[in-house]
Amino acid sequence: MAELSSGTLWFTIAALGLGTYLIRFSFLGFLGGRTLPPLALRLLRYVPVAVFPALVAPQVLWPAATGGEFDAPRLLAALCTLLVGLWRRNVLLALGAGLGLLLVLELLRGL
Amino acid sequence: MSRALSPRPATVFWEGVRDGTPFIVMVGPFALLFGVVAAELGLSLAETLGFSTLVIAGAAQFATLELLDAGAPVSVAVGTGLAVNLRMALYSASLVPYFGRAPLRHRAWIAYALVDQVYALALLRFQGREEPQASRLAYYAGAAAPICGIWILACALGSQAQSTVAAVPGLDFAVPLTFLAMVTPMLKDRPSVAAAAVATGLAILGHELPLNSGMLLAAAGGMVIGAVLEGRREAHG
Structure with missing residues (x-):
């Protein structure tokens, strides 16, 4: 590390922690009991199905672990999780299938 | 749909714990990894715990540390971390219909x-299910306890036992796979899939x-x- 002082680190931690808390608190905290307009409610219903795929897609195609290089086992593991999840509608089963496949493929690669 | 009898909050709390506990297997390795990376970069146990308790956000913690390590100014490192976390404003807004009327002291810890x-667990439970607010609070607390707990604990463990953890293959990918797996049950109609x-x-x-x-x-x-x-579907009946 580029020789960071403990003071710099704690300043970073405090700023990131406070900022993150305010982001999380934002609507929940300041909007309170006021009702949201119907259009906003309709948009918000799609937060999870839009945010999680947007978060995951680049990580699947350009994984951090391979320094951003495309990696077939990780793509296959992601497809496996998606398909098992859509088929059985079971979060843990889908995750277990994907992680299991990735572990096997990683072990095969090591041979 | 109204229910004459609601389960006691304590019962619902344990349902949350039951649903949250399996995620130890996915959150734990990611947190261990953060502890390892932090220790390799020279952070003390206290500083690592500072990150994991005050920030509790894996991707942002990694991004901020990486930038500091690369010699970026603190403002850039913090700004990037916050940008990574901006999606949580959307989470906050989408919980308003469920928790907006809860007392401030509850909303304060819900946000934390x-x-x-x-x-994701909360939404999987709340969407399309009528239940009293006390039940929702209890479920949320139950789901959060193991997930936040293991995050903090495993960051500390990783920082202390850095060399033994780093070797398991594929663990880096547990978190993206978790997000994918959690989304699949929500893809139940055409607007969601689209x-x-x-x-x-x-x-x-x-x-x-x-x-x-790009993500935002x-x-x-x-x-x-x-x-x-969804609007079009309603318009056409």
């Missing part, structure tokens, strides 16, 4: 524990945009498509 996995597909496409197109803005634009695009298709 609003991490991806807790949010929202996910559009968000995926836009995120891939925009993955090189600065400050995580992609999420916004997906939400708009979902809302538009």
